[in-house]
Amino acid sequence: AAGVIQSPRHLIKEKRETATLKCYPIPRHDTVYWYQQGPGQDPQFLISFYEKMQSDKGSIPDRFSAQQFSDYHSELNMSSLELGDSALYFCDSSLPGDKAFFGQGTRLTVV
Amino acid sequence: SQQGEEDPQALSIQEGENATMNCSYKTSINNLQWYRQNSGRGLVHLILIRSNEREKHSGRLRVTLDTSKKSSSLLITASRAADTASYFCATARMDSSYKLIFGSGTRLLVRP
Numbered sequence: 001a002a003g004v005i006q007s008p009r010h011l012i013k014e015k016r017e018t019a020t021l022k023c024y025p026i027p028r029h030d031t032v033y034w035y036q037q038g039p040g041q042d043p044q045f046l047i048s049f050y051e052k053m054q055s056d057k058g059s060i061p062d063r064f065s066a067q068q069f070s071d072y073h074s075e076l077n078m079s080s081l082e083l084g085d086s087a088l089y090f091c092d093s094s095l096p097g098d099k100a101f102f103g104q105g106t107r108l109t110v111v
Numbered sequence: 112s113q114q115g116e117e118d119p120q121a122l123s124i125q126e127g128e129n130a131t132m133n134c135s136y137k138t139s140i141n142n143l144q145w146y147r148q149n150s151g152r153g154l155v156h157l158i159l160i161r162s163n164e165r166e167k168h169s170g171r172l173r174v175t176l177d178t179s180k181k182s183s184s185l186l187i188t189a190s191r192a193a194d195t196a197s198y199f200c201a202t203a204r205m206d207s208s209y210k211l212i213f214g215s216g217t218r219l220l221v222r223p
Contacts, residue, residue: 033210042199042213043154056208090154096209097141100201104153 002026004093006103013081013110021076021106025093031055032074033100034066037088049074050096081110117200117214125222130187132217134200135180141205143176145185148197148216157185157198162205192223 005024013019025032031050035043045058049068060066063081068074072093078085086109092100118133136143145157160167160176160183167174173186187194197218201211 031209033208035211035213042215043201043211045210045212048208048210050208056210058210088151092154092211094209097203097205099156099159100144100203100211101156102146102154107151 004091004101004103006089006091006106008106009104011106011108013108015081015083015110017081017110019078019081019108021078021089021091021108023074023076023091023093023103025072025074025091026101029093029095029101030072031094031096032068032072033092033094034060034074034076035090035092037090037105038084039087041087043090046076078108083110086110117198117217119217120215121218121220123220123222124190126190126192128190130190130194130219130221132185132198132200132219134183134185134214136183136200136202136212136214137181138202138204140178140202141209142203143174143183144201144203144211145172145174145183146199146201148199149195150197154199187219190219190221192221195219195221 033048034046037043046060048056052068066076088105090105092102094100146154199216200214203209
């Protein structure tokens with residue numbers, strides 16, 4: 001069965017650079033969520049989309065933006081990267097109120 | 112953590128023993144989900160229990176939910192070394208986007 005696909009799996013960027021993370025949800029799932037997990041931390045909700053519209057927003061820095069496209073894939077754009085942005089970034093897709101399916105995550109390292 | 116606490120934060124047991132992890136949360140929920148994460152890797156869904164359910168089983172896993180106490184427990188029976196991982200609970204609220212709010216996790220070590 002198709003799962004949630006995230007790309008890239010690993011990314012190394014320098015401070016002040018820009019990064020784009022992609023998430024391809026499970027077919028027919030209309031909702032995508034992004035989470036950030038710092039080293040030794042629990043995942044923290046960043047932002048979500050339902051039917052291509054932003055549905056909720058968490059502790060997402062102003063330097064980050066995201067969108068969901070017509071094919072339901074989503075991209076998280078991160079600018080002016082800081083060392084503290086180094087983390088594992090997950091997206092999950094689901095139907096509202098149902099089991100969440102997570103991708104394998106993108107490990108971002110900012111040097 | 113926005114969610115609450117998981118208890119214990121770390122647990123070390125012998126293979127074959129049972130492991131119990133507890134999770135508390137603060138708000139009313141639509142459902143509660145348990146996830147497993149091997150070191151620095153993806154989140155693997157274990158079980159979902161809805162707010163109108165009290166107990167669910169899946170293989171060696173048993174989850175309980177007490178909405179009056181806003182708490183849940185995950186029991187892993189007959190543990191194996193391969194169960195070594197971090198375990199997170201996460202709740203989804205009904206009056207939001209159903210985003211997940213994670214607990215702080217329990218690091219389980221199963222010694223062979």
